[in-house]
Amino acid sequence: MTHTKNSSNCIGIVGLGLIGGSLALDLQALGFKVHGLVHRATTATKAKERGLAQVISTDPKILSDCDLIILALPLDQLLKPSQSLLKALPPSAVITDVGSVKAPVLKTWTKLHQRFVASHPMAGNANSGVGAGQIELFKHRPWVATPDTNTDTEALKKVQDLALALSSEWITAEAEMHDQAVALISHLPVLISAALLKTLCNERNPSLLELAKKLASTGFADTTRVGGGNPTLGTGMMENNSSAILRALSSYRWSLEQFEEAMISQHWSQIQAELEKTQTLRPEFLNDKL
Amino acid sequence: MTHTKNSSNCIGIVGLGLIGGSLALDLQALGFKVHGLVHRATTATKAKERGLAQVISTDPKILSDCDLIILALPLDQLLKPSQSLLKALPPSAVITDVGSVKAPVLKTWTKLHQRFVASHPMAGNANSGVGAGQIELFKHRPWVATPDTNTDTEALKKVQDLALALSSEWITAEAEMHDQAVALISHLPVLISAALLKTLCNERNPSLLELAKKLASTGFADTTRVGGGNPTLGTGMMENNSSAILRALSSYRWSLEQFEEAMISQHWSQIQAELEKTQTLRPEFLNDKL
Numbered sequence: 001m002t003h004t005k006n007s008s009n010c011i012g013i014v015g016l017g018l019i020g021g022s023l024a025l026d027l028q029a030l031g032f033k034v035h036g037l038v039h040r041a042t043t044a045t046k047a048k049e050r051g052l053a054q055v056i057s058t059d060p061k062i063l064s065d066c067d068l069i070i071l072a073l074p075l076d077q078l079l080k081p082s083q084s085l086l087k088a089l090p091p092s093a094v095i096t097d098v099g100s101v102k103a104p105v106l107k108t109w110t111k112l113h114q115r116f117v118a119s120h121p122m123a124g125n126a127n128s129g130v131g132a133g134q135i136e137l138f139k140h141r142p143w144v145a146t147p148d149t150n151t152d153t154e155a156l157k158k159v160q161d162l163a164l165a166l167s168s169e170w171i172t173a174e175a176e177m178h179d180q181a182v183a184l185i186s187h188l189p190v191l192i193s194a195a196l197l198k199t200l201c202n203e204r205n206p207s208l209l210e211l212a213k214k215l216a217s218t219g220f221a222d223t224t225r226v227g228g229g230n231p232t233l234g235t236g237m238m239e240n241n242s243s244a245i246l247r248a249l250s251s252y253r254w255s256l257e258q259f260e261e262a263m264i265s266q267h268w269s270q271i272q273a274e275l276e277k278t279q280t281l282r283p284e285f286l287n288d289k290l
Numbered sequence: 291m292t293h294t295k296n297s298s299n300c301i302g303i304v305g306l307g308l309i310g311g312s313l314a315l316d317l318q319a320l321g322f323k324v325h326g327l328v329h330r331a332t333t334a335t336k337a338k339e340r341g342l343a344q345v346i347s348t349d350p351k352i353l354s355d356c357d358l359i360i361l362a363l364p365l366d367q368l369l370k371p372s373q374s375l376l377k378a379l380p381p382s383a384v385i386t387d388v389g390s391v392k393a394p395v396l397k398t399w400t401k402l403h404q405r406f407v408a409s410h411p412m413a414g415n416a417n418s419g420v421g422a423g424q425i426e427l428f429k430h431r432p433w434v435a436t437p438d439t440n441t442d443t444e445a446l447k448k449v450q451d452l453a454l455a456l457s458s459e460w461i462t463a464e465a466e467m468h469d470q471a472v473a474l475i476s477h478l479p480v481l482i483s484a485a486l487l488k489t490l491c492n493e494r495n496p497s498l499l500e501l502a503k504k505l506a507s508t509g510f511a512d513t514t515r516v517g518g519g520n521p522t523l524g525t526g527m528m529e530n531n532s533s534a535i536l537r538a539l540s541s542y543r544w545s546l547e548q549f550e551e552a553m554i555s556q557h558w559s560q561i562q563a564e565l566e567k568t569q570t571l572r573p574e575f576l577n578d579k580l
Contacts, residue, residue: 185502189513194564197571198545198568200571202544213575215472220576221575225513227565228568235562239558249550251493256482256543259481259485260536260543263539274488278514282514285510
């Protein structure tokens, strides 16, 4: 990283949950000085116990010496930052975020800071909170930045260096394209998976439901995993990327109706041909990753 | 098992694919004499090389000494059995099957054999063919029988003993109830998962598709696993359980539309509440199983 380990400057991380805490652990391991800003005093105590950063405080002033600040906040807080946070961000520092939706973040933050770089390290697991951070969460995972014509080139390079230092795979894309892509491969899966569980919530025949519970197995487990996950994360995705998700959902409903029509019309060879296509397509999305 | 290991009689298995081959291996390990009937001479050679049964042949006459015969055939062959197979089944033998849909099987076979018991050992993996059989495939897995008023009680007991000998969990249910339950927890997941992949097959923007391929990860992998599976198995499910699947699909589409309407109306707290319900429901289907 051009942000030198030997400088007196530090890397600021705002929020020490799963993403912020994991960043803090990795950056410390790489030799960087990390300042962690948290909202609550109790969180600060826990973060200190875990040794997540060298300096941990609820006072935004700890960011004043940082030349790179990562906003590891939930989307709602990221889109409505507090005045105290905004005042504490040095104008010369590079600011980046980790939000899973990029167009609204870029639109908001371009107006708030001249050296803002919108980015999305695509890593995570089912854990959350100050106890969730873990080392090497970002290793070999995509880190997408979504610069536009206003983005400071030098600032973008600094975030790229950060991602590469963490062994992430650096990708740049337009913010709208990013949001549509994650709608298709991440947010739509949550929605269709949750709808499957909701179908069972709606089932009125108790004997049928009991038998279904006995017979459910790995296929059901796989298909419902993301739909049975963190409700707040799921709602946040839908709220903040709704237009891209609704577009993806419209296309999905059409796909589902094609299958339904083929079943009603008993066009089994058409269904066989469609399932051959889906079987062929899937590895193109997953090869060499899992 | 009341079918004694010491009798001169044998257990017949028709078809030595994943299910038939696995049954054959387990039953031999338990000390039973197994006669395996296969369709092709080349399959017989391979089955002999793997030692799947003591007697392996393409000649249905090998079933003449068997007092328990398991039809481990694909659904289409099970529903349209050959005349040579039907002639070779001793009238006194207990006949059972392993088909994943039960109402049409029960309807067909009740007319064909007086000691037929419809059953469905719910085990499997992505493998198929004469090389796929493995030991203990059925251990701790549900084995559902769907008797009706015509079912011979003694024959049913013999199939129950078979299932228990293989350490399966014995369950009985009405055939229609079974078919609706598997539609909900097995066949509908395949359909909605395949429709997700089909949505990506239909995407016309090549840049978006390329980015989506780069960003797809475990959530996408989980949600598309069953929809990217064996096309012939998937088509067979849809063809043979179409009315139960269409009923489940209708309920599913309604669930999806509820989410869509809540998104369009920006009723985020409603979505949050729904996702809390789905998060709570999922473990009820999977607890202590995975």
